[in-house]
Amino acid sequence: MSTSYFQSIGRIRFEGPETDNPLAYRFYDENRLVAGKTMREHFKFAVAYWHSLCNTGGDPFGPGTKAFPWLSASDPIQRAKDKMDAAFELITKLGLPYFCFHDFDLVEEAESLAESERRLHAIADYAKAQMASNGVKVLWGTANLFGHPRYMNGAATNPDFAVVAHAGAQVKIALDITMELGGENYVFWGGREGYQTLLNTQMKRELDHLARFLGMAKDYARQNGFKGHFFIEPKPMEPSKHQYDFDASTVVGFLQSYGLDQDFKINIEVNHATLALHTFQHELQVAANAQMLGSIDANRGDYQNGWDTDQFPNNLLELTEAMLVILESGGLQGGGVNFDAKTRRNSTDLEDLFHAHIGGVDAFARALLTADAILTKSSYSTWKQERYASFNEGEGLLFEQGALQLGDLFNIAKRNGEPEQRSGRQEMYENLLNRFL
Numbered sequence: 001m002s003t004s005y006f007q008s009i010g011r012i013r014f015e016g017p018e019t020d021n022p023l024a025y026r027f028y029d030e031n032r033l034v035a036g037k038t039m040r041e042h043f044k045f046a047v048a049y050w051h052s053l054c055n056t057g058g059d060p061f062g063p064g065t066k067a068f069p070w071l072s073a074s075d076p077i078q079r080a081k082d083k084m085d086a087a088f089e090l091i092t093k094l095g096l097p098y099f100c101f102h103d104f105d106l107v108e109e110a111e112s113l114a115e116s117e118r119r120l121h122a123i124a125d126y127a128k129a130q131m132a133s134n135g136v137k138v139l140w141g142t143a144n145l146f147g148h149p150r151y152m153n154g155a156a157t158n159p160d161f162a163v164v165a166h167a168g169a170q171v172k173i174a175l176d177i178t179m180e181l182g183g184e185n186y187v188f189w190g191g192r193e194g195y196q197t198l199l200n201t202q203m204k205r206e207l208d209h210l211a212r213f214l215g216m217a218k219d220y221a222r223q224n225g226f227k228g229h230f231f232i233e234p235k236p237m238e239p240s241k242h243q244y245d246f247d248a249s250t251v252v253g254f255l256q257s258y259g260l261d262q263d264f265k266i267n268i269e270v271n272h273a274t275l276a277l278h279t280f281q282h283e284l285q286v287a288a289n290a291q292m293l294g295s296i297d298a299n300r301g302d303y304q305n306g307w308d309t310d311q312f313p314n315n316l317l318e319l320t321e322a323m324l325v326i327l328e329s330g331g332l333q334g335g336g337v338n339f340d341a342k343t344r345r346n347s348t349d350l351e352d353l354f355h356a357h358i359g360g361v362d363a364f365a366r367a368l369l370t371a372d373a374i375l376t377k378s379s380y381s382t383w384k385q386e387r388y389a390s391f392n393e394g395e396g397l398l399f400e401q402g403a404l405q406l407g408d409l410f411n412i413a414k415r416n417g418e419p420e421q422r423s424g425r426q427e428m429y430e431n432l433l434n435r436f437l
């Protein structure tokens with residue numbers, strides 16, 4: 001590594017809950033065993049290249065505020081290399097195992113597809129050499145199919161085939177790069193795959209195109225030896241008025257109806273869940289029900305703002321509820337926890353990138369410990385089981401087994417009379433969670 005961008009900061013280490021050092025982990029002890037796996041294995045934490053290395057804080061009301069020193073070189077390849085040096089310094093100092101990227105986070109898109117491809121391969125070679133020595137890995141790669149003006153009417157769902165083909169070319173190159181870097185998964189987030197108005201949109205045709213496109217990408221990657229998972233990342237809106245990957249439920253239905261459910265799983269993002277008026281816990285549970293809980297984009301929204309604020313996660317209660325679902329469903333399938341989160345526009349010190357990640361990592365670690373304690377040391381699971389005890393034997397069991405008809409329900413109800421009232425005991429469950437937090 002040539003230049004150090006975070007010179008005053010050393011390797012962030014686990015120092016335990018009592019430490020006074022803000023640049024230390026209090027709960028994330030990577031080798032600590034919890035529920036049969038190390039914390040490192042549970043989470044597979046990843047730094048998101050786009051927010052932490054590329055995003056200087058511009059918003060619709062003003063330009064970027066962060067003078068990232070790795071973005072100052074005038075040559076795009078040199079700038080990309082500097083950015084990558086900074087990325088690996090950040091990731092290794094945080095002691096995190098992975099990163100995630102869009103194609104044009106790594107290096108800026110060029111005027112032509114051929115030149116963009118050349119640039120991407122050049123920076124991938126540079127990454128590969130460093131990854132061999134620093135041990136950092138790619139959790140997932142993706143293609144940015146939403147930023148360039150050509151995608152203003154969609155990428156895979158664009159009404160113009162020329163644009164669909166261009167998107168396909170971009171995905172092919174992004175898959176090549178992801179595979180070259182040993183990426184474990186590949187993500188599709190459909191930022192512009194949706195509509196602004198149905199008046200100009202053939203929705204069924206666009207959905208068919210999306211499924212065809214995803215199938216082609218999957219076939220290409222499989223033919224080239226890719227063994228990882230493909231993830232769809234649901235989001236209801238923003239930038240489109242309505243996005244086709246609205247929420248987990250919509251995506252499960254889409255994947256099943258187009259026969260893509262064997263290869264594709266879901267990447268749940270916290271702030272996307274809340275934009276869809278769901279909780280994070282709800283989205284995780286829906287994905288888990290379909291055996292499709294693949295990965296997480298970790299962040300949080302703001303209860304007063306109606307947009308994707310992408311803040312670093314810090315809500316222990318919400319994260320504990322999430323970790324309960326993740327532990328109960330057997331963990332993330334293939335994926336990990338990617339910090340798709342940005343420091344605030346006025347968090348302008350380079351050190352803020354460290355505080356943000358440390359806070360997010362520790363919040364997840366603490367939530368894991370809390371959820372594990374709830375599952376192993378409390379009556380939580382027993383209470384939940386007992387709530388459904390009437391299906392464990394007798395006629396309830398026959399119902400679950402499909403051995404009863406509607407007429408049988410009629411006879412049983414007539415015989416039993418009015419059912420006894422049974423409390424849902426929500427407050428008791430809520431108190432239990434707070435007791436363990």
Ligand code: XUL
Nearest residue numbers: 142189233269297308340
């Ligand atoms: C946008 C978003 C994306 C995806 C990858 O809201 O979450 O950054 O994670 O394209």
Ligand code: CO
Nearest residue numbers: 233269297340
């Ligand atoms: Co995301």
